[in-house]
Amino acid sequence: MAAKHSGSAGDVWLRRPARAAREAPPLSRDRIVREAVALLDEEGAGRLTMRRLAERLGTGSTTLYWHVKTKDDVLDLALDAIFAAVEIPRPGAQDWRAGVTALISGWRAVLLEHPWSAALLGRPMLGPNVLARSEFLYATLVGAGVTEPHLTAAAYGLSNYVIGSALMQATWTAQEEDAPRQAAREFLRDNRDRYPVLATHGPLTGDSDWDTSFALGLAWLLDGIGSDEQRTERAP
Amino acid sequence: MAAKHSGSAGDVWLRRPARAAREAPPLSRDRIVREAVALLDEEGAGRLTMRRLAERLGTGSTTLYWHVKTKDDVLDLALDAIFAAVEIPRPGAQDWRAGVTALISGWRAVLLEHPWSAALLGRPMLGPNVLARSEFLYATLVGAGVTEPHLTAAAYGLSNYVIGSALMQATWTAQEEDAPRQAAREFLRDNRDRYPVLATHGPLTGDSDWDTSFALGLAWLLDGIGSDEQRTERAP
DNA sequence: TCGAGCACTGGATCAATGATCCGGTCACCA
DNA sequence: TGGTGACCGGATCATTGATCCAGTGCTCGA
Numbered sequence: 001m002a003a004k005h006s007g008s009a010g011d012v013w014l015r016r017p018a019r020a021a022r023e024a025p026p027l028s029r030d031r032i033v034r035e036a037v038a039l040l041d042e043e044g045a046g047r048l049t050m051r052r053l054a055e056r057l058g059t060g061s062t063t064l065y066w067h068v069k070t071k072d073d074v075l076d077l078a079l080d081a082i083f084a085a086v087e088i089p090r091p092g093a094q095d096w097r098a099g100v101t102a103l104i105s106g107w108r109a110v111l112l113e114h115p116w117s118a119a120l121l122g123r124p125m126l127g128p129n130v131l132a133r134s135e136f137l138y139a140t141l142v143g144a145g146v147t148e149p150h151l152t153a154a155a156y157g158l159s160n161y162v163i164g165s166a167l168m169q170a171t172w173t174a175q176e177e178d179a180p181r182q183a184a185r186e187f188l189r190d191n192r193d194r195y196p197v198l199a200t201h202g203p204l205t206g207d208s209d210w211d212t213s214f215a216l217g218l219a220w221l222l223d224g225i226g227s228d229e230q231r232t233e234r235a236p
Numbered sequence: 237m238a239a240k241h242s243g244s245a246g247d248v249w250l251r252r253p254a255r256a257a258r259e260a261p262p263l264s265r266d267r268i269v270r271e272a273v274a275l276l277d278e279e280g281a282g283r284l285t286m287r288r289l290a291e292r293l294g295t296g297s298t299t300l301y302w303h304v305k306t307k308d309d310v311l312d313l314a315l316d317a318i319f320a321a322v323e324i325p326r327p328g329a330q331d332w333r334a335g336v337t338a339l340i341s342g343w344r345a346v347l348l349e350h351p352w353s354a355a356l357l358g359r360p361m362l363g364p365n366v367l368a369r370s371e372f373l374y375a376t377l378v379g380a381g382v383t384e385p386h387l388t389a390a391a392y393g394l395s396n397y398v399i400g401s402a403l404m405q406a407t408w409t410a411q412e413e414d415a416p417r418q419a420a421r422e423f424l425r426d427n428r429d430r431y432p433v434l435a436t437h438g439p440l441t442g443d444s445d446w447d448t449s450f451a452l453g454l455a456w457l458l459d460g461i462g463s464d465e466q467r468t469e470r471a472p
Numbered sequence: 473t474c475g476a477g478c479a480c481t482g483g484a485t486c487a488a489t490g491a492t493c494c495g496g497t498c499a500c501c502a
Numbered sequence: 503t504g505g506t507g508a509c510c511g512g513a514t515c516a517t518t519g520a521t522c523c524a525g526t527g528c529t530c531g532a
Contacts, residue, residue: 026480027480027481049517049518049519050518050519050520051517051518051519054482059481059482060481060482060483061482061518061519061520062481062482062483062484062520062521062522063480063481063482065519065520065521066479066480066481067480070519070520071518071519071520118358119358121403121407122354122355122403122406122407123407124407124408124416124420126420126423131430131431131434132430132431134431134434134438135430135431135432135433135434138433138434138437138438139432139433142433142437148437149445149448149449149452150452151437152439152445152449153448153449153450153452153453154453155439156401156404156439156449156450156453157397157449157452157453157456159400159404160396160397160399160400160401160403160404160453161393161396161397161400161453162400163396163399163400163403163404164395164396164397164398164399164400164401164403165392165396165400167357167358167396167399167400167403168392168395168396168399170358171357171358171359171360172360180360184360184362187362194367194368194371195367195368195370195371196371196375197371197374197375197378198367198370198371198374201374201378201384201387202370202374203388203391203392209385209388212385212389213385213388213389213392213393214389214392216385216386216389216393216460217389217390217392217393217396217397217457217460219460220393220456220457220459220460220461221453221456221457221460223456223459223460224452224453224455224456224457224459224460225456262509263509263510285488285489285490286489286490286491287488287489287490290511295510295511296510296511296512297489297490297491297511298491298492298493298510298511298512298513299509299510299511301490301491301492302508302509302510303509306490306491307489307490307491
């Protein structure tokens with residue numbers, strides 16, 4: 001004797017309230033992406049489910065598929081969305097080196113603020129936010145007189161370095177899960193005969209300061225880019 | 237009237253042949269990992285399934301769980317396994333710079349030979365193969381006179397740089413799938429007003445030579461490490 | 473004013489997958 | 503020869519991404 005359709009049809013009481021009377025704004029791709037980022041921030045990449053995401057949005061899971069083609073779309077959109085927070089220096093407002101440093105540091109900060117993003121870096125990033133920042137990077141380097149093949153090498157090198165650094169740090173800084181790091185430390189201590197240098201000088205031994213390490217490496221790269229640039233400009 | 241158990245029990249004909257008479261060697265963690273690598277190489281990370289892996293091994297999928305705790309175990313083991321192919325230079329046989337270059341280049345070659353590996357770099361790598369190579373890296377740097385904080389920065393910088401480079405290249409060199417790259421190129425051409433520098437100097441415009449770009453960046457890093465090392469050794 | 477069309481929604485459902493339960497089978501040893 | 507433990511796999515469960523299709527309400531033109 002159950003109603004054939006228990007959901008949208010039938011009883012007034014069960015019917016969805018009129019659009020205007022609803023508390024939440026209508027669903028939109030933008031709202032989906034915002035909520036996805038929030039969900040990822042709170043629970044990590046592993047727990048992002050279309051169902052869970054829909055629940056947080058107060059809709060059915062299938063509704064999402066009207067606004068978005070696949071789950072990967074959500075991930076791509078979320079990934080690009082967070083880069084909006086990276087401030088783009090005003091072109092020419094400063095030394096090329098200062099500009100690049102600012103951009104790369106901001107890039108890194110965002111990646112670390114959203115640790116789930118590191119795991120998603122293995123997909124083409126072609127969103128508007130990413131492209132705008134790449135544009136600035138290339139423009140700054142070109143403006144500084146860097147030419148091929150150093151230009152591509154510089155842009156790639158910088159990007160790859162940030163990505164690798166963030167990925168590595170995010171891997172070992174899993175939120176408040178210090179257990180694996182501790183276990184790894186102990187493992188190295190127990191096998192100090194096999195890995196003597198790692199056990200004493202390894203990354204897990206000291207209080208490895210990610211920030212200074214990153215800064216040093218970045219400086220090395222910038223030095224190299226700068227020296228090549230000068231050579232190019234001055235050389236006959 | 238169907239037999240209650242159609243599988244292991246019952247008819248002699250359906251019974252699994254005695255261990256010795258079987259063609260395949262008995263299942264082992266090692267054999268599983270080897271087959272997993274083969275499967276990953278052939279079909280990519282997305283198509284690695286416990287069922288499919290078991291099928292290739294001629295066993296039931298559940299059998300795998302006796303040798304391995306979870307699917308992630310398989311991935312971790314496969315990831316470490318491929319690094320066995322990275323040759324470790326004989327310590328002290330050459331210039332520290334040559335040794336490091338050899339190791340890092342081998343590292344990169346392996347990552348590119350197994351593109352699926354790039355996507356797995358976001359997990360702690362504590363396998364014996366990885367550790368042995370890290371040991372060499374640290375030992376070589378220490379032997380060259382690099383001290384903290386430059387030591388950690390150097391090791392991290394080099395690792396992060398390879399990882400980032402391989403990840404990026406693997407992302408854009410998806411096997412014979414040139415479609416997305418082509419599409420991206422066209423997209424940039426169509427939006428050359430918004431991304432003027434990218435459209436003309438961007439990484440997708442030229443025949444971006446991954447190898448030379450990588451070599452240049454690596455040289456920059458090594459220059460930086462070397463200069464700091466000399467300064468440390470010579471300075472009072 | 474009204475009705476048609478379109479933007480949007482979601483319950484039911486499917487197939488694929490990771491993982492577990494539990495009842496087997498086989499080699500080996502005392 | 504009897505038993506013990508290493509090893510195997512069919513049935514099964516819960517979860518998840520994705521699709522089908524029957525709706526529902528807003529809007530706009532006649």
